[in-house]
Amino acid sequence: DAGVIQSPRHEVTEMGQEVTLRCKPISGHDYLFWYRQTMMRGLELLIYFNNNVPIDDSGMPEDRFSAKMPNASFSTLKIQPSEPRDSAVYFCASSSEQGWQPQHFGDGTRLSIL
Amino acid sequence: GEDVEQSLFLSVREGDSSVINCTYTDSSSTYLYWYKQEPGAGLQLLTYIFSNMDMKQDQRLTVLLNKKDKHLSLRIADTQTGDSAIYFCAEKEDSGYALNFGKGTSLLVTP
Numbered sequence: 064d065a066g067v068i069q070s071p072r073h074e075v076t077e078m079g080q081e082v083t084l085r086c087k088p089i090s091g092h093d094y095l096f097w098y099r100q101t102m103m104r105g106l107e108l109l110i111y112f113n114n115n116v117p118i119d120d121s122g123m124p125e126d127r128f129s130a131k132m133p134n135a136s137f138s139t140l141k142i143q144p145s146e147p148r149d150s151a152v153y154f155c156a157s158s159s160e161q162g163w164q165p166q167h168f169g170d171g172t173r174l175s176i177l
Numbered sequence: 178g179e180d181v182e183q184s185l186f187l188s189v190r191e192g193d194s195s196v197i198n199c200t201y202t203d204s205s206s207t208y209l210y211w212y213k214q215e216p217g218a219g220l221q222l223l224t225y226i227f228s229n230m231d232m233k234q235d236q237r238l239t240v241l242l243n244k245k246d247k248h249l250s251l252r253i254a255d256t257q258t259g260d261s262a263i264y265f266c267a268e269k270e271d272s273g274y275a276l277n278f279g280k281g282t283s284l285l286v287t288p
Contacts, residue, residue, distance in 0.1 A: 094274055105279075106278045106281075108276075111274065119275065154219055162271050163225070165225055167222065170218055170219045171218075
């Protein structure tokens, strides 16, 4: 079975540019999560969706960040305009409905903002 | 949110056992997980335990849970160089869907 698929794997762009990260969850999973990982702050939950609806976006750092899930097999995380402090590894994860079911992670997008 | 604490670094010799410890503060934690992250990769689920269990064994991995002390440990028997990675402890309430992660323990296995 295919796991969670993220693209691109690496992104290097200049400050001020728009960045779009993509995620395809595992088929049949009802929950999708976006995380950010940095050395200083570890893993931070940014937002999560249930059945394509955003449930909790309290972790989204600023209005520059937005996330969408137009259908069950695709989600985007957009940063506009990007800043150097947004440099991090961004992970997408998905899980199924049952409470104990673990989250399955993609390989992440390493984002560098120059 | 509630805290999940782990020591940051552990070094062991190849063939020895590794024990990675984790403490959590949320008494409502129902499910506890161990994830492994290798360089440049995502988090890979290693094992999990329910709060009504004391121990779970899976090949070289043994998870111990002391619910009274809110202490979780992961023991890796016969540690190999391929076990070098960052190990994350995470907890979740029965009513919740988001995982609360520790900051990870970096395990270094030396020959």
